[in-house]
Amino acid sequence: MGQNPQITGQLRPIDLARRHGLSTQAVRNYEEAGILPAAARTAAGYRVYTPLHAGALRAFLALLPGHGHQTAAAVMRAVNGHAVDEAFRLIDETHAQLLDDRRTLRAVEQALRDLTPVPPPEPGGTFVGPLAAKLGIRPATLRKWEKAGLVHPRRDPRTGYRVYDEAAVRDARLAHQLRRGGYLLEQIAPLIAQVRAAGGLEPLEAALHDWHSRLSARGRALLQGAAALEAHLSERD
Structure with missing residues (x-):
């Protein structure tokens, strides 16, 4: 009788997919895109994932809200390619953009006050x-x-x-x-x-409040993404 993959630490595509509400095709697509490390294959050609793949998927999904799909995917490809410094550079760029957005918001508010x-x-x-x-x-x-x-x-x-x-x-x-x-x-x-x-100008007050809220939400999402990525990096180490 074969071993239970959950006991051996091996994971099937369906195992990763169910944990995160994804389809198995999405998991395969993420692997093909380099977001997940390449999976090992059984003799029959089936993909075999590990907890390391699960951690990579968690990190990617956590990075998505703050960085967007393109940057989050690039970060994970850099991590999987052992180019961690490049991953950090990409993350820094998102933080720099958020800071620039905050400065822009302050400029608008100041300009409106000074009118x-x-x-x-x-x-x-x-x-x-x-x-x-x-x-x-x-x-x-x-x-x-x-x-x-x-x-x-x-x-x-x-x-x-x-x-x-x-x-x-x-x-x-x-x-x-x-x-x-x-x-x-x-x-x-x-x-x-x-x-x-x-x-x-008058209706802009509500828009400015919403702008503040979105920037705060993005800042928090960046923190959550960083925590998940750090956990994955520690697991890899």
């Missing part, structure tokens, strides 16, 4: 010259911001002149505040997009 009330534009909008004068910048700067996608004035159908409505004035003011804070145009563009997506 001073100004009279609304004239009915129908305002032209580039008067708006530039109100902001204390050159008209060419506004045109540069438009080219970078920061502001979207409409064109007067009769004259072809740029006309800035209330939303465009808001975007120009926010861009001006962020530029004063030292931010580059390519850094400002996604922030302006956040304001537009929220429908203005």
Whole structure:
């Protein structure tokens, strides 16, 4: 009679799959993608996994929420290829991105706090010259911001002149505040997009709260992923 694989420490694909709510095909796909170490084979060609494979799968699934599939998979391939320093570099990149996202959020919040009330534009909008004068910048700067996608004035159908409505004035003011804070145009563009997506400054408060929550959740997910990966590395050692 053959030995029970659970007693010998051997695991079948179905054993790994059931523990994590996966299909056996998903487990095989992970192995083929290099996320799991290569499995040994029986004489009949069946895959045989071990607790080390189970630990690798736990680490990968724990890394997913914080790093995303592409980076989590790259981390595990590096670990399985004995390139642990490369795995650490990939992890550092995700942490650096999270820190950059936090700085971006703070920049948006600071810019919104620093916005001073100004009279609304004239009915129908305002032209580039008067708006530039109100902001204390050159008209060419506004045109540069438009080219970078920061502001979207409409064109007067009769004259072809740029006309800035209330939303465009808001975007120009926010861009001006962020530029004063030292931010580059390519850094400002996604922030302006956040304001537009929220429908203005007032609804943005809820979006900012959600943004905070998502960053906190990602930070915690990174901690959980790191703990699972450390456990797997210790098991390998």
